[in-house]
Amino acid sequence: MASVLHLLLLSVCSLYCISSGHRHPLDPLSPSEISTIRSIIKSSSLLSPAPLGFHYVGLDEPDKHAVLSWKSDPASHPLPPRRAFVILRADGQTYELHIDLDNNSIASHRRRSGGSGHPMLNMDEQNAVLALPFKYAPFVDSVKKRGVELRDVVCSTLTMGWFGEEQDQRLVKMQCFVTGETVNLYMRPIEGITMVVDMETVEIVEYEDRVVIAMPTAAGTEYRASRQLPPYGPRGKPVVVTQPVGKGFTFEGNVVRWANWNFHVGFDSRVGLVITVAGVGNGKDDIHRSVLYRGYLSEVYVPYMDPSEEWYFKTYFDIGEYGFASTSFSLKAGIDCPHNAEYMDGYYANGDGSPVLLRNAICIFERYAGDVSWRHTETLIPGRIITESREEVSLVVRTVYTAGNYDYVLDWELKTSGSIKLSAGFTGVLEVRATDYNHVEEMIGEQHGTLLAPNTIGVFHDHFLTYHLDLDVDGPENSFVKANLRTVRAEGGTTPRKSYWTVVSETARTEADARIAHNEAPPGELLFVNPGVKTRLGNTVGYRLIRSGAAATALMSEEDYPQRRAEYTKKSLWVTPYRKSEKWPSGLYADMGHGEDNLAVWSMRNRSIENTDIVLWYTIGVHHVPSQEDFPLMPTLNMGFELRPYNFFEHNPVIGTQPFIKNTGLTR
Ligand SMILES: *[C@@H]1O[C@H](CO)[C@@H](O)[C@H](O)[C@H]1NC(C)=O
Ligand SMILES: *[C@@H]1O[C@H](CO)[C@@H](O)[C@H](O)[C@H]1NC(C)=O
Ligand SMILES: [Cu+2]
Numbered sequence: 001m002a003s004v005l006h007l008l009l010l011s012v013c014s015l016y017c018i019s020s021g022h023r024h025p026l027d028p029l030s031p032s033e034i035s036t037i038r039s040i041i042k043s044s045s046l047l048s049p050a051p052l053g054f055h056y057v058g059l060d061e062p063d064k065h066a067v068l069s070w071k072s073d074p075a076s077h078p079l080p081p082r083r084a085f086v087i088l089r090a091d092g093q094t095y096e097l098h099i100d101l102d103n104n105s106i107a108s109h110r111r112r113s114g115g116s117g118h119p120m121l122n123m124d125e126q127n128a129v130l131a132l133p134f135k136y137a138p139f140v141d142s143v144k145k146r147g148v149e150l151r152d153v154v155c156s157t158l159t160m161g162w163f164g165e166e167q168d169q170r171l172v173k174m175q176c177f178v179t180g181e182t183v184n185l186y187m188r189p190i191e192g193i194t195m196v197v198d199m200e201t202v203e204i205v206e207y208e209d210r211v212v213i214a215m216p217t218a219a220g221t222e223y224r225a226s227r228q229l230p231p232y233g234p235r236g237k238p239v240v241v242t243q244p245v246g247k248g249f250t251f252e253g254n255v256v257r258w259a260n261w262n263f264h265v266g267f268d269s270r271v272g273l274v275i276t277v278a279g280v281g282n283g284k285d286d287i288h289r290s291v292l293y294r295g296y297l298s299e300v301y302v303p304y305m306d307p308s309e310e311w312y313f314k315t316y317f318d319i320g321e322y323g324f325a326s327t328s329f330s331l332k333a334g335i336d337c338p339h340n341a342e343y344m345d346g347y348y349a350n351g352d353g354s355p356v357l358l359r360n361a362i363c364i365f366e367r368y369a370g371d372v373s374w375r376h377t378e379t380l381i382p383g384r385i386i387t388e389s390r391e392e393v394s395l396v397v398r399t400v401y402t403a404g405n406y407d408y409v410l411d412w413e414l415k416t417s418g419s420i421k422l423s424a425g426f427t428g429v430l431e432v433r434a435t436d437y438n439h440v441e442e443m444i445g446e447q448h449g450t451l452l453a454p455n456t457i458g459v460f461h462d463h464f465l466t467y468h469l470d471l472d473v474d475g476p477e478n479s480f481v482k483a484n485l486r487t488v489r490a491e492g493g494t495t496p497r498k499s500y501w502t503v504v505s506e507t508a509r510t511e512a513d514a515r516i517a518h519n520e521a522p523p524g525e526l527l528f529v530n531p532g533v534k535t536r537l538g539n540t541v542g543y544r545l546i547r548s549g550a551a552a553t554a555l556m557s558e559e560d561y562p563q564r565r566a567e568y569t570k571k572s573l574w575v576t577p578y579r580k581s582e583k584w585p586s587g588l589y590a591d592m593g594h595g596e597d598n599l600a601v602w603s604m605r606n607r608s609i610e611n612t613d614i615v616l617w618y619t620i621g622v623h624h625v626p627s628q629e630d631f632p633l634m635p636t637l638n639m640g641f642e643l644r645p646y647n648f649f650e651h652n653p654v655i656g657t658q659p660f661i662k663n664t665g666l667t668r
Helices: 002-011 031-043 064-072 123-130 137-145 318-322 561-565 599-603
Strands: 053-060 083-090 093-100 105-111 153-159 171-178 193-198 203-209 249-252 255-258 261-268 272-280 289-303 315-317 342-349 355-378 386-403 406-414 420-428 432-434 449-453 456-459 461-471 477-489 499-507 524-534 540-546 573-577 612-624 634-646
Touching (some): 031 105, 053 342, 255 386, 289 318
Antiparallel strands (some): 093 105, 261 272, 272 289, 355 386, 386 406, 406 420, 449 456, 461 612, 477 499
16 A cells, blocks of 8 residues: 555656645645545544445635635744545445544544435445446346347446435436447437446346337447548647747646736545635736635536436436546646646545545646737827737636536636636537437427437436635625616706616625526626725725626426425525535535535525625526537537626736737747
């Protein structure tokens, strides 16, 4: 064990190694810390000798005020206590432990009692059940009946949601696919079978082969370059980004500094990339003002719209049920990220509690896509035409997350203007249903999807991505303001105009005031302000949320079980007071949960959110009606939103920027 760990440590010290001089209270757990946690727990008599399954091992973040005091003056404040939070399964029970990493002891442990739901599945237990169908005679018969070779079959574990059952077994469903001639197995589902697996006893507890449906052929499903035949698809000429005078960002441990920004990069096994203590300055002095204490993609909810026996339960909470880390993979240098990118590794604990290296989990790069940061041409001055413009170079932090069939390219883009743009690229393979239909004209009755290829229906579904954004605009005490635009009738005959619009601002006092659905959002600005900080002119400093056009509000009925579990998707925007425990909008135990611990439930307490530490939860989404272009794999669809300074700076912070053409000797 020791030698394995040693190798791990040796191989990864490019950027991510936390050298002792650079420790930060929000650093993710290092591989040696994960190993220590495992051995503390294994050697304790509290839980052993029962076999232990690790379902979450992560940093138990120090109290925010302790982090902020440390950050304001690291020399005179000790690092806050270093602790980990662990969720284990043993003897069919769930345990929550806090581990003190300063003295390697178990600070607290408790057996969970009451409450619905189960911890995230871990990869090892999922792998363990994948072999079950192949030894299960009824399944082998079903495969034979369909004329498929057993050796071409692969299976996957699907979380089964909750539909009002009163039981607390930890179950998953399984679905199998046919590969062999193609690697695009998701296009060849073995339809008509229901298979339920007990994760504790590791056995198939329910099996039904209800109906045999035509198997879609492998034709046209391949996406590998090596399997494509000329003439190849459309393509321009190669573009390579080079940085003739080097990169503009630096690392100090996990703290990244770039232009006028600095922030800390973390990695969590449930949510993946975590950006914390992000601050920005005007670039002229060394003053960094806080913008965001912590931000991450907190849940991905994907319900499918086919109510049939084999499909109704497909209502995934990808992050809360499977976790981010165990379903993300190394980024491909030069393709997933441009040539000028740097990479960071991530670590998580496997089902046995041992550290797993996720090499190149995160990439960071300066993006120049030929865009303009600002420009103006002035023609009114006699005899002169003045054109000034600046290149837009931004910093991108990217992760890619593969939730089984689907891939999400998740970007944080920081701009020198102070903006933060969050975007998600939706790509990967659809979940399709095998069907007997070969032509749209054969399809009768109500439809649950689009015919994408012979015998292949791309089922309607949604993607809801919910971001947790603990904004600290110039400090923690913030308010949420709706600056609504109102039409005013011009009265009194002093103007030929009959109307104009003006801004009427309203500060949200409690959580109820802040909830906004996409379809009920009034025109105007949604602002996060610090009422205690004004510009020299007296405007209140803030950041505004620029909403995405392609937003979606949940369409399922409120009493439907999946919708109760994802109640928070009924609104696109929630603002809650900061609570350390409110991290995951689908609840700590999302798998099979009943929805009693979710963002909507927390918010129903209607707490005060005025001039206090507040958190924005923002959901972007798509109602995905598949089209033939999504077959055999969909081109990336991009969605996002922007957090943009609003009276935060005294003036345009990038006005003094020199063009690169001038100071690098670059020519056209
Ligand atoms: C470890 O440290 C914590 C506080 O830092 C303390 O409360 C706890 O008692 C210590 N445990 C042991 C076993 O020394
Ligand atoms: C929330 O609290 C405010 C202030 O106490 C109150 O006016 C409002 O009616 C409450 N709203 C809900 C939905 O409970
Ligand atoms: Cu989709």
